Amino acid sequence: MQILVVDDDPLACEMTATLLEFQGYTTVMANDAMEATQQLDSLDSIGLIVSDMHMPLINGIEFLEMLREQGVTLPFILLTGDSPDSTIMQTPGLNACLQKDAELESTLGNAVTQALNG
Template sequence: MHILVVDDDPLAGEITAAYLEALGHAPLIANDAMEAVSQLDSNPDIALIVSDMYMPLIDGLALLEMLREQDVTLPFILLTGDAPPSGAAHPDLVACLQKDANLDVALATAVNKALND
């Protein structure tokens, strides 16, 4: 199952993708929101989006809003290097996770919830 990872930091995107691969998923990586839209158009089997919160031009929450306006209803997980902001309590978010030493465990839990709800 494909999971789209959106992160403007290539290393962070690769780390997130590696966590997802370890869970048995097939990650695809996009470096920004526009590349994410392109990946979604060309890969109809994407089941979940995991996006960085803070990216230039279009951040993770703006990407979520943009996709919802386009009737893309895939589950969406946000990642942030900081503590999750209060504005991250969006009703369409599965989770907003901090990129910390426990991200692999937290991400596994959130992915399981997103794909099995």
């Protein structure tokens, strides 16, 4: 199983993927929602999506909503540089919304475990 990491900031994308790989997961990276959709279409091994919130063209919530409309039900974790908003946390199909902070290594690992086992 692979985790798809979506972030328009290449450094942030690489750091998130490295955190996940350090915890034993295999990752695939995409720079935006369109590239992520192509990865999902071409790889059957993706089992979870970790996406940045603030991206050009299609943000993380819009990407999640687009996937759900297409019938994609993979667990979805949203990352944001802001404090997670309570209205975002209520988005249907969203497993977790995490702040990109010093605690991300542990919070992301816990959220992935919960999303995969939930």
